[in-house]
Amino acid sequence: MSKIVLALLILEEISNCESRSRGAPTTACRSLIPAHGYPAQRTHPPYQIIADPQKIYDNTTVTVTIRVVSKKYRFKGFIAQAKETAYWQRHFQPAIGTFKFTAGTRRLNCYHGEHNTITHSHAQYSEDVILTWMPPFKFRGRITFMGTIVGTFKKFWTRVYSNTVDIQDYPI
Numbered sequence: 001m002s003k004i005v006l007a008l009l010i011l012e013e014i015s016n017c018e019s020r021s022r023g024a025p026t027t028a029c030r031s032l033i034p035a036h037g038y039p040a041q042r043t044h045p046p047y048q049i050i051a052d053p054q055k056i057y058d059n060t061t062v063t064v065t066i067r068v069v070s071k072k073y074r075f076k077g078f079i080a081q082a083k084e085t086a087y088w089q090r091h092f093q094p095a096i097g098t099f100k101f102t103a104g105t106r107r108l109n110c111y112h113g114e115h116n117t118i119t120h121s122h123a124q125y126s127e128d129v130i131l132t133w134m135p136p137f138k139f140r141g142r143i144t145f146m147g148t149i150v151g152t153f154k155k156f157w158t159r160v161y162s163n164t165v166d167i168q169d170y171p172i
Contacts, residue, residue: 022106023119024079029095029110032079032148033158040148045157046073047149049080051133055166058138061100062165064145067128073151074125080147081110081117082133085164096143100132135167142166 024034033040050065066078081095094111099118101107104126107115118131135143145162 022123023077023121024108026108026110028079028119029081029108029117032081032146034077034079034148034150034156036150036153036156038154038156040158041151041155043157045149045160046070046151047075047157047160049145049147049160049162051145051162051165053165054163055168056135057168057170058135060135062133062135064131064133064162065128066131066147066149071127074127075149075151076123076125076153077120077150077156078129078147079108079117079119080131080145082135082143082145085142085144096136096139098134098136100134102129102131104129105131139167140169 028034046069048067048069050067052063052065056062064080066075066080068074082097083093084096087093095113095116098115099105099107104121105118106121108117108119109115110117120129133145142164144164147160148156148158149160150156
């Protein structure tokens, strides 16, 4: 193999590693699975996604916390979306709503939406990240946040779900 070809292969691998350390690419929008070349863990995840409050009205935000369940764990990355709860088991159901910018994150535009998916923007270990999400205008229904959380390059958990959030009309 020529030195030029070898150098190009090394640069491509470095580029791939660098892009992952800055968060998931838009190609992960559909599956939420990292292209690390390893299978997802099949054990109970040592992470949680918590949505608060559990009931909101139009134009109200939801605080979404991704956190470890024990101080002995940390995570290096994540990708998360909100999905309509009635359809969340349909793996390719589009993400809804909008994530607000949070330091250390990068928002993605998936399914022709705007900022409806969020990922990490660096590969530093964390114990938690606090995000802010806004429902779509005039949306009524129940949503669940779902995501993939990366502990290490080789160990990640997919289909980590939050509690359900009920989005209602203002009471009269």
